[in-house]
Amino acid sequence: MPIATSTSTATTTAARPQVLYEAPHGTLRLRGHHEAPGTQAFPELDTQGYTVVKNVISAEKAKEYEDRMYQWLESHGKGFKKDDKETWKPQNLPNFDRGGLFHRNGVGQEQFAWDIRSEPGLIDAFAKIWGTEELLVSVDSVNISLPFKQEDMGGRDAPWPHVDQSPNRRFKHCVQGIMNLAENGPNDGGLMVLENSLPLFNAFFESHEDDAPPEGWSMKDSYPFSEKQLEWFYERGCTWKKVEAGPGDVILWDSRCIHYGAAAKGDRARVATYVCYKPAAAITPSHAELRKEVMRNHYMTSHDPIMFHVTGSKMKEPVDENETIAPKNLPILSKRALQLAGVEAY
Numbered sequence: 001m002p003i004a005t006s007t008s009t010a011t012t013t014a015a016r017p018q019v020l021y022e023a024p025h026g027t028l029r030l031r032g033h034h035e036a037p038g039t040q041a042f043p044e045l046d047t048q049g050y051t052v053v054k055n056v057i058s059a060e061k062a063k064e065y066e067d068r069m070y071q072w073l074e075s076h077g078k079g080f081k082k083d084d085k086e087t088w089k090p091q092n093l094p095n096f097d098r099g100g101l102f103h104r105n106g107v108g109q110e111q112f113a114w115d116i117r118s119e120p121g122l123i124d125a126f127a128k129i130w131g132t133e134e135l136l137v138s139v140d141s142v143n144i145s146l147p148f149k150q151e152d153m154g155g156r157d158a159p160w161p162h163v164d165q166s167p168n169r170r171f172k173h174c175v176q177g178i179m180n181l182a183e184n185g186p187n188d189g190g191l192m193v194l195e196n197s198l199p200l201f202n203a204f205f206e207s208h209e210d211d212a213p214p215e216g217w218s219m220k221d222s223y224p225f226s227e228k229q230l231e232w233f234y235e236r237g238c239t240w241k242k243v244e245a246g247p248g249d250v251i252l253w254d255s256r257c258i259h260y261g262a263a264a265k266g267d268r269a270r271v272a273t274y275v276c277y278k279p280a281a282a283i284t285p286s287h288a289e290l291r292k293e294v295m296r297n298h299y300m301t302s303h304d305p306i307m308f309h310v311t312g313s314k315m316k317e318p319v320d321e322n323e324t325i326a327p328k329n330l331p332i333l334s335k336r337a338l339q340l341a342g343v344e345a346y
Contacts, residue, residue, distance in 0.1 A: 041128035042252060045175060049198030049257030050243060053250045056121035062247035066181040066271045068112040069144055075328060088146045095320055098156050099189050099263030100145030103312050106327035108139045108300035114331045116179055116273050117340060125250055126277035129175055135277040136305040137340040139294060145189035145263055145270035157263035162224045164303055165255040167205040167217035174255040174304050177275040180245040187266030191243040191251055194258035197233050201256040221304060225258060278306045280346055291342035298326040
C-alpha cells in the first residue's frame, strides 16, 4: 500500500459496540436496542441540533495546523501568499467551491489532514457520542474561506441551505464535525444553522410528499431546500444563526439540521477541516473494501465514513492542468490513523 506508516502504537481500547444496522423501514439501531445511540455528553445535539465543544486541541496546535494549511495553498505556485493580502484572490488559489471549500488535489490525504483527524481530543468527542473508541473517519474536505470582494466570487458566496441526510432516513444517522482552527466570529464565514429545524425534519418530509420526484425521495444523503420550502420552517419559528468558535474548538451538528457554509465577509479568513467519525462495527464488507481502495489510491470521501462515496478529483475531470488525485506528499500514518482509515482492524 503506497502509504508510509510510523511505528507509533499509541491508541486506546474500549469494548466493542453492538453492530449497527438499518432496518427495512429505515431505522438505524444498535442490535438489541430500539433507538440510535444517545448523546448524553452533548445533549444540545438532540435539542438544538448543534453544539460547540471547546478546546479539543490547544490554541497553539490549532495555529500550527492553520499555518500548514496556508503553506498548502502557497505550494500550488499560483501567486497566493499568506502574508500579502493583495494576493488573496480566487485566481491565485487551486480550484475551490462555495466560499472556500477545497476537495480536489488530494487535500484530504495531506499529512496535516491526517494529523488533525488523529488528535485524541477530537476522537474523544465522537467516542462520547457513539459509546466506542473503535471509529472510522471520513476523508473529507478542508475549508479556507478568504474574505474576497463580492464581485470576485462569481456567485459562490450565495447561501445553499441543505441537510446532509436522505429524506428516507428519518432518525439519527450521522453527526458531522468542523475542526475549527482560527478565530471564527460573526463575519468570518462558517457554519450557519437554521435553529429549531432538527425537530421538524420528519414533519417536513411527511407533509411535503408532493415535492418528491416521481421515483420517490432519493437515498442520497443530501437534500437542498428552496426558499419556498424554507418558508415552512420560518412559519414555525426557525431562524438562522451563525455558529461561532475559537481556535481548537470543534463544531458538531446532526445531519438533519438545515445548514450551509457562509462565505467570509469581514477581514479575517475562516480555516477549518471537516471531520466525521462513526463506529467501525457498522461498516458493510463492500464499503470496508472501498475504504481500502480509497487509501491505496489517495481518494477522498463524502462526510459519512460508513455509507460514503468517493469524491474529489477522482470524480470529475481536472479543472487545472496541474491538478492531481494524490496529495503533494504522501502522509505517514500512525497505527491509530490506519485504524481510523479502515486499513488496519481494531
